[in-house]
Amino acid sequence: MVNRVVVGAHYGLKDWLAQRVTAGVMVAYTLLMAILLPLSAGGYEGWHALMSHPFIRFISFIFVLSLCYHAWVGIRDIWMDYVKPTAVRLTLHVLTLLALVGYAGWTIQILWGL
Numbered sequence: 001m002v003n004r005v006v007v008g009a010h011y012g013l014k015d016w017l018a019q020r021v022t023a024g025v026m027v028a029y030t031l032l033m034a035i036l037l038p039l040s041a042g043g044y045e046g047w048h049a050l051m052s053h054p055f056i057r058f059i060s061f062i063f064v065l066s067l068c069y070h071a072w073v074g075i076r077d078i079w080m081d082y083v084k085p086t087a088v089r090l091t092l093h094v095l096t097l098l099a100l101v102g103y104a105g106w107t108i109q110i111l112w113g114l
Helices: 013-039 043-051 054-082 086-112
Strands: none
Touching: 013 043, 013 054, 043 054, 054 086
16 A cells, blocks of 8 residues: 655745755855955955955855755755655754754854854
């Protein structure tokens, strides 16, 4: 006997769309920084001046949030596809989530010096 799990239409569409949107945000940020970095004065002073601008800090944080969510969707799918024992998979999900939240918190500390 086969137990079928009934799910609604568009299962997985949200994650697929999230991957594309976060990838687009990361590409846009990378291109913007590729343009702005050569225009800033060389060395530490130029980098510091660029990164101290509130708009650059904001878009850098948006980049890191996009990166973390993009990584979460991808790694979560890997754990769900290839790790069969439920307890091990749940442990890996929790550890991955804690690491990504920690990275986002570390980014806040770096960008805003909190």
